[in-house]
Amino acid sequence: MEKVTRPQDATKDPAPGLPTRDKPWVMRTYSGHSTAKASNALYRTNLARGQTGLSIAFDLPTQIGYDPDAPEAAGEVGKVGVPVAHLGHMAQLMDQIPVESMNTSMTINATAAWLLGLYIANAEERGVDPKVLSGTTQNDIVKEYLSRGTFIFPPIPSRRLTVDTIAYTVRHVPKWNPINVCSYHLQEAGATPHQEVAYALATAIGILDAVRESGQVPEDEFSSVVGRISFFVNAGVRFVEETCKMRAFTALWERICTERYGVTDPKLLRMRYGVQVNSLGLTEAQPENNVPRIVLEALGVTLSKRARARALQLPAWNEALGLPRPWDQQWSLRIQQILAFESDLLEYGDIFDGSVVIEKKTNEVAEASWSELEEVLAMGGAFESIDELKSRLVGSQADRVRRIETGDLQVVGVNCFTETADSPLAAQSAAGRDAEGEAGGSILKVDPAVESEMRADVAAWRSQRDARAVTEALAELKRAAEGTDNVMPATIALAHAGGTTGEWAGVLREVFGEYRAPTGVAGGVGHRGTELGGVLARSKALADHAGGPPKLLVAKPGLDGHSNGAEQIAVAARDAGFEVIYQGIRLSPAEIAAAARDEDVDVVGISILSGSHLELVPDVVDRLRAFGLDIPVVVGGIIPPEDAEILIGKGVARVYTPKDFEIGRIMDDLAELAEKHRAALTG
Numbered sequence: 001m002e003k004v005t006r007p008q009d010a011t012k013d014p015a016p017g018l019p020t021r022d023k024p025w026v027m028r029t030y031s032g033h034s035t036a037k038a039s040n041a042l043y044r045t046n047l048a049r050g051q052t053g054l055s056i057a058f059d060l061p062t063q064i065g066y067d068p069d070a071p072e073a074a075g076e077v078g079k080v081g082v083p084v085a086h087l088g089h090m091a092q093l094m095d096q097i098p099v100e101s102m103n104t105s106m107t108i109n110a111t112a113a114w115l116l117g118l119y120i121a122n123a124e125e126r127g128v129d130p131k132v133l134s135g136t137t138q139n140d141i142v143k144e145y146l147s148r149g150t151f152i153f154p155p156i157p158s159r160r161l162t163v164d165t166i167a168y169t170v171r172h173v174p175k176w177n178p179i180n181v182c183s184y185h186l187q188e189a190g191a192t193p194h195q196e197v198a199y200a201l202a203t204a205i206g207i208l209d210a211v212r213e214s215g216q217v218p219e220d221e222f223s224s225v226v227g228r229i230s231f232f233v234n235a236g237v238r239f240v241e242e243t244c245k246m247r248a249f250t251a252l253w254e255r256i257c258t259e260r261y262g263v264t265d266p267k268l269l270r271m272r273y274g275v276q277v278n279s280l281g282l283t284e285a286q287p288e289n290n291v292p293r294i295v296l297e298a299l300g301v302t303l304s305k306r307a308r309a310r311a312l313q314l315p316a317w318n319e320a321l322g323l324p325r326p327w328d329q330q331w332s333l334r335i336q337q338i339l340a341f342e343s344d345l346l347e348y349g350d351i352f353d354g355s356v357v358i359e360k361k362t363n364e365v366a367e368a369s370w371s372e373l374e375e376v377l378a379m380g381g382a383f384e385s386i387d388e389l390k391s392r393l394v395g396s397q398a399d400r401v402r403r404i405e406t407g408d409l410q411v412v413g414v415n416c417f418t419e420t421a422d423s424p425l426a427a428q429s430a431a432g433r434d435a436e437g438e439a440g441g442s443i444l445k446v447d448p449a450v451e452s453e454m455r456a457d458v459a460a461w462r463s464q465r466d467a468r469a470v471t472e473a474l475a476e477l478k479r480a481a482e483g484t485d486n487v488m489p490a491t492i493a494l495a496h497a498g499g500t501t502g503e504w505a506g507v508l509r510e511v512f513g514e515y516r517a518p519t520g521v522a523g524g525v526g527h528r529g530t531e532l533g534g535v536l537a538r539s540k541a542l543a544d545h546a547g548g549p550p551k552l553l554v555a556k557p558g559l560d561g562h563s564n565g566a567e568q569i570a571v572a573a574r575d576a577g578f579e580v581i582y583q584g585i586r587l588s589p590a591e592i593a594a595a596a597r598d599e600d601v602d603v604v605g606i607s608i609l610s611g612s613h614l615e616l617v618p619d620v621v622d623r624l625r626a627f628g629l630d631i632p633v634v635v636g637g638i639i640p641p642e643d644a645e646i647l648i649g650k651g652v653a654r655v656y657t658p659k660d661f662e663i664g665r666i667m668d669d670l671a672e673l674a675e676k677h678r679a680a681l682t683g
Contacts, residue, residue, distance in 0.1 A: 021347050024340035025302070026103055026311035029329040030276060032057035032082035034450050036092035039082040042326060043097060049330055050337055053103040054135075055313050056093070057081035058115070060559035060610055063150040064586075065111050065505025068454035072588075075615030076559050077451040080323075081107075085458050085501045090118040091125070100128045104135035105180070105274065105311070110152040112139040113165050113491050114504045120173065121495035136177040136230060136274070139165060142203040143182045145386045145517045146393055147189035149561015149585045152505060155383045157512035159210050161487065166207070167216035168488035170225055177230040179207060180274065187234035188280045189564050190397025193245040193365050196234065198372035199389055201252060202382035204229055208261065209381075216486065226261050227268030230310075235300040236278045237293050241365075242300030244358060246307035248366035249273075252373075274311035275301045282320040284638075284658040286413030288425050290317040295335055302339065305350040312336055320658050322443030322640055323611065390520035397564055398571050404661055414661055443640065446611070458500060465498030473497040474507050481511040519563070519584050521570045532576045532664055538671040539577025542678060550674035551601040554582040555592040557608060557616040561585050565636055566607035568663065576667040578674075589616055593623035596631055602674035608637040618650045625651075630680065632673040636660075 029046055032039040043054055058081040061073035067085045068077045077083055084090055099122070108115045116137050120130045141158040144151040151158065162179060169178040183191070183200035191199065208226060211217060217225055233249070235242045253271040257263040277297035282290045294314050301309040314332040316324035339345060352358040379385040403409035410416045473494040480490045494504060543549040554570045556563055563585050570582040581599050596604050604624070606617055617635055624631055632653040639647070644655040654669055 026053040028055035028313040036089040067502035075612035079611040117491035134175040139179040140182040147185040153512040182232040184234040194368035197369035202376040231273035239300035244361040394520035469497040535576040556585040560610035589619035
């Protein structure tokens with residue numbers, strides 16, 4: 001693998017007589033897995049294939065502030081991203097990549113200050129002035145409380161960390177975007193277009209107001225803070241509506257910047273946003289259909305020049321099946337390149353200017369978004385309204401799921417046009433090894449040995465560093481966190497001293513405490529009374545004749561925070577007459593088994609999307625059996641067929657994957673399992 005000298009740029013001056021073309025957006029693929037060395041090789045391969053920026057995916061322990069050898073990290077290391085526990089890992093991750101000219105996006109939130117500190121420290125060790133670094137830390141904690149789940153600290157301390165990061169970078173890393181207000185996961189959690197816009201704008205306002213109130217930035221420099229705010233949005237398959245959403249989004253952001261913050265510089269008023277197109281709509285059934293979906297979604301954020309994305313990353317066709325391979329990511333990159341370099345998209349002004357239809361729909365979205373925003377601000381703002389916003393999103397998602405079930409919302413290959421020939425694509429992807437020697441199969445699987453390798457790595461790192469320097473740096477970080485000093489200088493110093501992700505987060509856990517986010521289930525309304533009539537009758541019969549309604553424990557083990565599926569099952573089960581126990585995310589197998597015992601449940605339902613199902617689910621089953629409980633366990637998530645067979649063999653009663661969209665049928669299965677469990681108890 002050759003050293004990457006600069007991002008490849010396929011833009012060329014047009015030949016005489018041909019139209020000029022706008023510069024294309026930054027092209028990324030969201031990636032990272034196993035180890036920093038393996039991810040570095042993947043990044044350099046993607047850059048050589050024409051990618052023009054990096055988008056780093058971190059594993060769950062890194063996102064939630066644990067080292068690979070922490071008990072909480074068991075089964076999760078390297079699964080959904082790259083583990084980065086110390087400065088050595090950051091150096092490996094960016095090896096032979098020119099950080100001085102690379103645009104690097106890091107999808108990191110609760111530990112954003114720390115990962116940025118490692119990135120800055122690595123640049124300094126390489127002799128690169130942090131003032132030239134460009135890129136983005138996502139750093140939007142509100143959407144973690146509402147949808148994605150990788151939070152650590154309560155809202156107000158979390159906001160303080162974001163404020164400190166912004167105030168520091170504006171002065172010392174001026175090309176860096178210190179926050180990427182992220183509406184992407186709001187749409188994944190069920191947000192309507194106007195909810196997505198409103199909640200993102202409310203988050204931006206909450207952050208900017210807090211920066212101004214902190215006094216860390218003089219008033220005459222505040223416009224530059226506003227200008228560094230960027231957004232990360234979603235684009236669904238309804239690409240006309242998505243185009244109008246983005247035109248409304250940009251107009252409302254300019255209005256807020258002008259009216260609320262007094263910004264006048266046109267460059268600072270511009271809404272800068274990146275996009276990951278919709279993963280919620282990717283299907284396990286007929287996954288080849290995901291390719292045209294991805295193309296259409298890309299159009300929604302590129303067609304309108306006035307509201308065009310500044311950076312774009314596309315999911316792979318098989319992400320509903322598991323972790324994509326490098327070839328799958330290359331295919332998604334080629335979609336962007338064909339759109340930018342083969343089509344004539346970049347040769348024109350805004351093709352929608354003057355369209356009566358587009359203008360009308362844009363105004364509708366803008367008015368609805370502004371109204372919703374005013375409601376949130378009246379409740380105190382985004383940080384003060386977490387419970388209410390979460391409840392609204394769960395309700396919106398419940399309505400979406402119900403419409404798919406009833407066929408009101410058509411999904412090709414799922415609830416309509418389900419007849420299909422055998423896919424040669426699937427057959428080819430499952431055969432042998434490809435030209436680059438990658439293991440066969442339609443998804444990439446992380447070697448289980450990675451976890452033990454990373455545990456040994458972090459132990460060796462600790463043994464070789466200057467322990468006294470680390471202790472002093474940790475004490476300085478704690479002092480800053482307990483007071484009002486900006487935490488970034490102490491964070492960067494800890495990175496240089498050899499501190500680890502778990503140590504940084506551990507100190508702040510001591511100072512700030514930890515947070516349990518609301519589930520939103522209590523306010524969610526599934527509206528399935530009629531559709532679940534049969535299940536309701538079975539539940540009532542159990543309640544009348546067998547000691548009360550059936551009891552379902554909905555559980556999220558490990559560090560996986562994607563709780564949308566679990567919440568929808570909880571809402572539907574309540575509509576179906578079950579008594580539902582749902583305690584939120586990040587429960588250990590021991591806690592799940594104990595809750596099942598103490599609550600005397602009839603069925604345990606486990607939701608898991610992080611790829612750690614083979615480690616965590618059997619642990620729950622074994623612990624239940626150790627208690628002498630023969631409670632049926634069902635599992636839902638992105639689980640390959642071969643893994644489903646293993647789980648069934650280890651005692652799991654049912655396995656559901658994204659193709660199992662009929663929640664009514666799932667509820668019927670759960671009722672049947674509850675009936676059998678009650679019958680077994682009564683002899």
